């Protein structure tokens with residue numbers, strides 16, 4: 001019997017990535033107000049860098065779902081995993097574009113340049129016989145963007161894909177032609193780093209294949 005995993009994310013890409021690796025999670029999205037969480041933290045701590053933001057939001061989502069699971073007698077016990085992805089470019093932390101105009105502006109800056117896609121991962125061991133551990137980590141992947149003409153940027157944004165993803169690009173989608181290369185974990189760009197998750201679970205003595213259905 002596989003150890004149950006609860007994915008605290010509405011991301012179809014994270015779900016597909018886990019499924020492709022043989023893990024069938026229970027999806028339970030959080031309703032975290034991400035800008036409010038960041039603003040509150042920066043009021044206390046000052047400006048956060050991209051990795052801090054990704055980890056903070058992954059933690060907030062995971063904890064929100066853990067609270068909901070605790071209040072729901074019908075919810076399965078298991079390992080709760082939350083994630084958040086952001087693109088660091090020129091010292092800025094970029095999530096999903098606000099609108100098409102923002103996506104065009106982003107690509108005008110990304111074209112021919114390099115950014116780093118950080119995905120924060122947070123795990124709460126909510127198993128009945130588990131460790132109760134709650135901890136996080138960030139995986140970072142360097143992304144080299146191709147040189148795009150203004151016409152290519154407009155055409156890509158017009159597809160709508162950039163509007164739904166952090167960094168305004170999907171490496172496994174229509175944006176694949178616009179990524180010249182990466183250094184680091186590919187799935188981390190898509191939204192969840194499988195090797196990092198494997199290492200995190202090893203910290204609580206969970207062996208990866210114990211998750212496989």
Ligand SMILES: Nc1nc2c(ncn2[C@@H]2O[C@H](COP(=O)(O)OP(=O)(O)OP(=O)(O)O)[C@@H](O)[C@H]2O)c(=O)[nH]1
Nearest residue numbers: 009010011013084085165166169170171189190191
């Ligand atoms: N398919 C794909 N999705 C990407 C890529 N880069 C970022 N994303 C998605 O962009 C979204 C980043 O926004 P997040 O706030 O981390 O996650 P979300 O989709 O809002 O879902 P929650 O975890 O419920 O907040 C995630 O769904 C990522 O999977 C990519 O290269 N390919």
